[in-house]
Amino acid sequence: MFWFIRRLMLSIVLLWLVFTVVFLSIYMVPGDPVQLLLSSDAGSADTAAVEALRTKLGLDRPIYVQYFDRLLGLFRLDLGVSLVSNAPIIADIATRLPRTLELIAAAAVLSLLVGLPAGVAAALRRGRTFDRIALSVTGFAQSVPVFVIGTLLVLVLAQMLRLVPAGGFIEFSEDPGRHMILLMMPALAISVGLAATVFRITRSSVLEVIPLDYVRTARAKGISRNRVTTRHILRNALMPVVTVFALSLGSLLSGTLLVEFVFNWPGLSSMLIRAVHARDYTTVTGVLLVTSALFILINLVVDIIYAVLDPRVRR
Amino acid sequence: MKPKTRWIPFILLGIIVVVCALAPVLPMADPIVMDMLKRFAPPSLAEPLGNDEYGRSVFSRIIWGTQISLIVAISSAAIACVIGTSLGILAAYLRGIVDVVIMRLMDVLLCLPALLLAMLFVTLYGGGAAALVPIMALVFVPSFTRVAYSGVLTVRSQEYVEAAQAIGASQVRIMFRTILPNISAPMLVQLSLSAASAVTLESGLSFLGLGIVPPEASLGMMIGMARSTMAHAPLLLVWPCLALTILVLVLNAVCDALRDLLDPRPAGGADASE
Numbered sequence: 001m002f003w004f005i006r007r008l009m010l011s012i013v014l015l016w017l018v019f020t021v022v023f024l025s026i027y028m029v030p031g032d033p034v035q036l037l038l039s040s041d042a043g044s045a046d047t048a049a050v051e052a053l054r055t056k057l058g059l060d061r062p063i064y065v066q067y068f069d070r071l072l073g074l075f076r077l078d079l080g081v082s083l084v085s086n087a088p089i090i091a092d093i094a095t096r097l098p099r100t101l102e103l104i105a106a107a108a109v110l111s112l113l114v115g116l117p118a119g120v121a122a123a124l125r126r127g128r129t130f131d132r133i134a135l136s137v138t139g140f141a142q143s144v145p146v147f148v149i150g151t152l153l154v155l156v157l158a159q160m161l162r163l164v165p166a167g168g169f170i171e172f173s174e175d176p177g178r179h180m181i182l183l184m185m186p187a188l189a190i191s192v193g194l195a196a197t198v199f200r201i202t203r204s205s206v207l208e209v210i211p212l213d214y215v216r217t218a219r220a221k222g223i224s225r226n227r228v229t230t231r232h233i234l235r236n237a238l239m240p241v242v243t244v245f246a247l248s249l250g251s252l253l254s255g256t257l258l259v260e261f262v263f264n265w266p267g268l269s270s271m272l273i274r275a276v277h278a279r280d281y282t283t284v285t286g287v288l289l290v291t292s293a294l295f296i297l298i299n300l301v302v303d304i305i306y307a308v309l310d311p312r313v314r315r
Numbered sequence: 316m317k318p319k320t321r322w323i324p325f326i327l328l329g330i331i332v333v334v335c336a337l338a339p340v341l342p343m344a345d346p347i348v349m350d351m352l353k354r355f356a357p358p359s360l361a362e363p364l365g366n367d368e369y370g371r372s373v374f375s376r377i378i379w380g381t382q383i384s385l386i387v388a389i390s391s392a393a394i395a396c397v398i399g400t401s402l403g404i405l406a407a408y409l410r411g412i413v414d415v416v417i418m419r420l421m422d423v424l425l426c427l428p429a430l431l432l433a434m435l436f437v438t439l440y441g442g443g444a445a446a447l448v449p450i451m452a453l454v455f456v457p458s459f460t461r462v463a464y465s466g467v468l469t470v471r472s473q474e475y476v477e478a479a480q481a482i483g484a485s486q487v488r489i490m491f492r493t494i495l496p497n498i499s500a501p502m503l504v505q506l507s508l509s510a511a512s513a514v515t516l517e518s519g520l521s522f523l524g525l526g527i528v529p530p531e532a533s534l535g536m537m538i539g540m541a542r543s544t545m546a547h548a549p550l551l552l553v554w555p556c557l558a559l560t561i562l563v564l565v566l567n568a569v570c571d572a573l574r575d576l577l578d579p580r581p582a583g584g585a586d587a588s589e
Binding site: 014017018021022025026139140142143144145147148151152154155159160251253254257258261262272273275276277279280281284285287288291292295296 | 419424426427428429430431432434435437438441515519523525535538542546549552553559560563564567
């Protein structure tokens, strides 16, 4: 129990530090941040606009007042308002975040469905044709940037073969079938690289388990081949896969942002990109805080699952 | 990898670097000058990859775009290497409060996905190659710090470090003359890994229109812009995609080869034997 509380506190402290660093980011810029935010190719902004934005961002108040003001807002789930539309940021995130998470979940399921069995199969046939081909294919798949895969998918499947729409979004409640088709395309684009990663870890993890004593014992007992593979080898080889999978969620999120843009999926990406273009500082920090909170939460959950599975971790 | 084939990635990267470095003197069309008469001109002898929607030479833009990608990626990775390695050595050698402050700060930065962190600073600074280098350097600092930190922890208890302490060498001298050379191999591997992911990050940002600013060319930006005309000019999309994929593939192969060269032990378990 003590371990869980300690681990929880650690996550909360980390979240607080992330908030502090993001809060201070506007002060890390050399020069006047307000001038910078308003500057464009046309030249510098007029004094009235600078002062207006400074008041709006609260930068005219002492730094510690701003800090505690925003920190207290966090407890009320208040991330402030957008500099462009004046709408509360949290409301926009609340409608878009589920769509991004849905996409990530679909991509994760797809890549596990392909990567896990392929990784086990390759490890069992180490050095044979399937193993070699799969190794070079995944090496290639990991190198192609995710937005290149997405763009080429649109070009080939939507533009040339006219099999699927080029992208977009429709609510599940309106048209479930079309929703799934529109979901599958970006999920497929993300899962190419992810499946390759899953394949590689599964393969090397299984290869480490195969020569162990209990596998030999299980085989000697006359347990069927399939049962040894699923019950003895795979179960014990899964831990590293879970770790790397959880750790790759950060980069997965970056990839998802790009793929959402390619397929016009209205998740966090379009909101964020519009905000960066409009120099909407508060919206960008809001999205950043929510995603890093998610990342910290996922790490916490993974650690707890670990501790439940393997009590040795709790030290 | 066999000793003879392990040099191939380095040779390929060398060719790419030389071609990009020679871009100003190569007999190519200007990558920025527009020529409306040549809009969507098909590939010809003079223009092997044709012209884009503004009549600019696609071949020339790809070479110049690769050059910018490499310059931005390598300089940001190099800056991150210098800063990150120094921080890692300081934290691991001095321990105490320095250790806590530096390493916790790196934990925080690692909680923020690379693309998002870069976007935050693009919001504040604006885009363009000059702003992109410090922004991306910041993104890659934590990984260098982590690698240097764990390297120093294994090296600092070695006898030659104790010997240096015994003869009264200064702390700075021990950190940067005694310890640094002994952790240079993993740092070099990390440098190549960061340069490869910097190319991907830069192209991603430019693809979104948040990185390199027009009229300069960048592979990611070319892909982003060719999306709108893909219905009648699909090749305009294919060329930069191909170029970027080859560039990343070569860089990743260099990383693998470098790791094999610097670390002859079969590391990472199973994959090393292939």
